[in-house]
Amino acid sequence: MEPPIIYSKAEFIETDTGNKVSRRATIAGPQNIILGGKTIISSGAIIRGDLRRTGPGHAVVISLGRYCLVGEGCVMRPPYKTYRGNFNYYPMKIGDHVHIGANSVVEAATIGNHVEIGKNCVIGKFTIIKDCAKIADNTIVPPNTVIPALALFSGSPGRFVEDLPESTQEMVEAQTKQYYTRFQPSER
Amino acid sequence: MAPSVHYHCPCLSNSTTPPPPHLPSSSYSFHPLHTLFFCEECDAVRCNRCVSVEVSTYYCPNCLFEVPSASVRAEKNRFYLFVHKMPCNVLTRRRCARNCFMCPNCRNTLSVVPSDPPESGDGRLAVPISTVGEPPFFLYCNHCRWDSAEVGITFEKPTGLAAQLQKFEDSAPDSLEFERLKDHFEPFIRASSLSSSTTSHAVAHPSSAAHSHHLHSNSITAAASAALARDIPGVGKYNPLARSTSSRGIGVSGRDRSVNKDEMAEYRSRVEIAKASVVGTGGGDADVEFMRHLENVSEVASLDQRWENSWVTSLQTSDLKPLRIPLHSKRSKRCPACTHILIKPEQKAQSVRYKIKLVAANYLPAITVALPHAQKALTEAAKRTLGKSTSAVEDDKTPATGMVAGKTYPFHLALTNPLYDPIQVRLSPQRLNISTAPSKDGPPEKARRPPFVISLPTSTFPIAAFAEAWEYDDDEDMFGVEEGDDFGIRGGAREKDGRSTRSKTVGVLEKRANVTIVGGEVVIGKEAQGNVKFNTLVSYTYRSDDPAPSESNDGDGPSIPQGNKPPEVKTFAFYTVIDLGPIIPREDSKSVPDV
Numbered sequence A: 001m002e003p004p005i006i007y008s009k010a011e012f013i014e015t016d017t018g019n020k021v022s023r024r025a026t027i028a029g030p031q032n033i034i035l036g037g038k039t040i041i042s043s044g045a046i047i048r049g050d051l052r053r054t055g056p057g058h059a060v061v062i063s064l065g066r067y068c069l070v071g072e073g074c075v076m077r078p079p080y081k082t083y084r085g086n087f088n089y090y091p092m093k094i095g096d097h098v099h100i101g102a103n104s105v106v107e108a109a110t111i112g113n114h115v116e117i118g119k120n121c122v123i124g125k126f127t128i129i130k131d132c133a134k135i136a137d138n139t140i141v142p143p144n145t146v147i148p149a150l151a152l153f154s155g156s157p158g159r160f161v162e163d164l165p166e167s168t169q170e171m172v173e174a175q176t177k178q179y180y181t182r183f184q185p186s187e188r
Numbered sequence B: 001m002a003p004s005v006h007y008h009c010p011c012l013s014n015s016t017t018p019p020p021p022h023l024p025s026s027s028y029s030f031h032p033l034h035t036l037f038f039c040e041e042c043d044a045v046r047c048n049r050c051v052s053v054e055v056s057t058y059y060c061p062n063c064l065f066e067v068p069s070a071s072v073r074a075e076k077n078r079f080y081l082f083v084h085k086m087p088c089n090v091l092t093r094r095r096c097a098r099n100c101f102m103c104p105n106c107r108n109t110l111s112v113v114p115s116d117p118p119e120s121g122d123g124r125l126a127v128p129i130s131t132v133g134e135p136p137f138f139l140y141c142n143h144c145r146w147d148s149a150e151v152g153i154t155f156e157k158p159t160g161l162a163a164q165l166q167k168f169e170d171s172a173p174d175s176l177e178f179e180r181l182k183d184h185f186e187p188f189i190r191a192s193s194l195s196s197s198t199t200s201h202a203v204a205h206p207s208s209a210a211h212s213h214h215l216h217s218n219s220i221t222a223a224a225s226a227a228l229a230r231d232i233p234g235v236g237k238y239n240p241l242a243r244s245t246s247s248r249g250i251g252v253s254g255r256d257r258s259v260n261k262d263e264m265a266e267y268r269s270r271v272e273i274a275k276a277s278v279v280g281t282g283g284g285d286a287d288v289e290f291m292r293h294l295e296n297v298s299e300v301a302s303l304d305q306r307w308e309n310s311w312v313t314s315l316q317t318s319d320l321k322p323l324r325i326p327l328h329s330k331r332s333k334r335c336p337a338c339t340h341i342l343i344k345p346e347q348k349a350q351s352v353r354y355k356i357k358l359v360a361a362n363y364l365p366a367i368t369v370a371l372p373h374a375q376k377a378l379t380e381a382a383k384r385t386l387g388k389s390t391s392a393v394e395d396d397k398t399p400a401t402g403m404v405a406g407k408t409y410p411f412h413l414a415l416t417n418p419l420y421d422p423i424q425v426r427l428s429p430q431r432l433n434i435s436t437a438p439s440k441d442g443p444p445e446k447a448r449r450p451p452f453v454i455s456l457p458t459s460t461f462p463i464a465a466f467a468e469a470w471e472y473d474d475d476e477d478m479f480g481v482e483e484g485d486d487f488g489i490r491g492g493a494r495e496k497d498g499r500s501t502r503s504k505t506v507g508v509l510e511k512r513a514n515v516t517i518v519g520g521e522v523v524i525g526k527e528a529q530g531n532v533k534f535n536t537l538v539s540y541t542y543r544s545d546d547p548a549p550s551e552s553n554d555g556d557g558p559s560i561p562q563g564n565k566p567p568e569v570k571t572f573a574f575y576t577v578i579d580l581g582p583i584i585p586r587e588d589s590k591s592v593p594d595v
Ligand SMILES: [Zn+2]
Pocket: B009, B010, B011, B012, B045, B046, B047, B048, B049, B050, B051
């Protein structure tokens, strides 16, 4: 029913697993980034896989699951802290069916499955977002916040607003799958 | 706003017809499909306004620690007993007893920080996190930078803060007063819960758990109302749970038998309120003095900041204390008519699974509505600005999506069948008899003329059965891009609906998988105002595979055996309200005097 979302075929690279990554996105340290498949990285997004824990070898810095969307102009940056005098970055793990609206900045530690983050949000360092939670547009989530499952948060600082319906998981799953299906290249 | 379809819940009302769409009550009776439940026993839709709710688990939204509801009740839970007539309120009033505190200034979660000298220079992080540092420790808000040292609260060690703060809290005047109140009422509550026929119980509540809960709160309410009746002559027994009994109270003397039964000793408060105002709680001279020397508005705590307190508190921002975080709850939901469980969550607090989940979306066809002319305008706009930033698109897409008075527009309804059986659907729009712009002064015949006329296919149409294979998962091509812009019209020509004049717009337009798209049309009057919003009765029949009609309720869906048809065909009907959006008044109609 919903009309397709048309993108320029030349702009996006499609991977074997169906990820669609804009050439206009900045993917720093791609070897440290995992995309689960059918995940869309929009134009202008910045993903900082280069900000990794000090030490030898390579490590996963940012992982995203399936059917995720990193909106236009989003910044995904791993959280950091100084612990016992040592400054370090910590990995960011994001589940399946997670949509992040345009121009949001995310420094969360973990984001569960079926999570919606609106436009122009700031998700502070080490934030933990549980399954099926939703962050309204323009919400500022301070560092170290825990957002429980099926909760709607909004405001600055982001506060609990209400519990989301029992069918949220199915709704979000259908929406994210549909979004991926609607996301189609132009013929040009 | 995008066009919407909402579903009616009668909420145990005897009237089967929903309120007219333009009345405010409409929005209370109609809900998005995904928020509704379905009782198989009653064969009826239920909503959050009518289901009965029970708490299965409490948990702290910050540390996610689960608190069994039994232990929550056993805990001495301060001042919240008296808001008992509002169950939801009670749920959010239980507090985390661990190390979780909210900033009294902005409600952010507070962190425990040591008195280490803050790191400086790099400007990266003013306060280190989880550093084991120097005592004393204090609570710090990393959003507004409030800290508890400002109000003289520090801790010797970073653990067990709740216990350390308990001393403060227990000696607070509100806490002491509550203890006193509890001591005062306890004998009465014990006595009244012993006798089974304590209070008149006009609200029939079938669930036993809810019943005992009501009994409990009833006795408290009764105690409160008895006290009220004694203190204020002429005010009768106030019982919010039984309106029928309250009517006899007003004006009737307080010497009612039931009042005598509820009689108890007079309560004397710990602190006399007249004296309290002297020390700066609750608008006395001390507060006036404070306000007189005010230099900055932020010195006064906002109402929002003082709201959580159950007691009159100081007006001063500098007196705000850290707040314990209210617990959240997981809730089971029951059918209000037959008490069958509709929702039963898994016990684990952060699980999003359910042991029982009877949601209406699994029984009723999902209906979405779209305006092709608006969609086309959006798609065109998107194509024009392809590759540009989103903000550039926003500006030039709005004009073409609206509906102008005096014009005719097609609309599409997409119906998705959730059942494993094919269904036959019939749509019957409710006639709209009242103008959306009711006017007292205008000529009556004009006011009576409907502002718009809806055409929908009148005959029944099929929707194929749901099959797992049709889930999108690995079938992206299902979204036929080749349908292009003209798919509505082309489809309309394919299917004839008996109405030859409208065959291009009104009728079944397309069938794919378990979705059928039907076209409708709205003719908007020249003087029309408001929204194109109308009620539509959706009825559907389906063949049940169940051979025995008596055991028809095992999961396939609603079932009303129809008298004159074979027993395996069942019908279910429900109302929806379809809102196509606002009508844009015509330019020339502005000369007509407006109401
Ligand atoms: Zn209801």
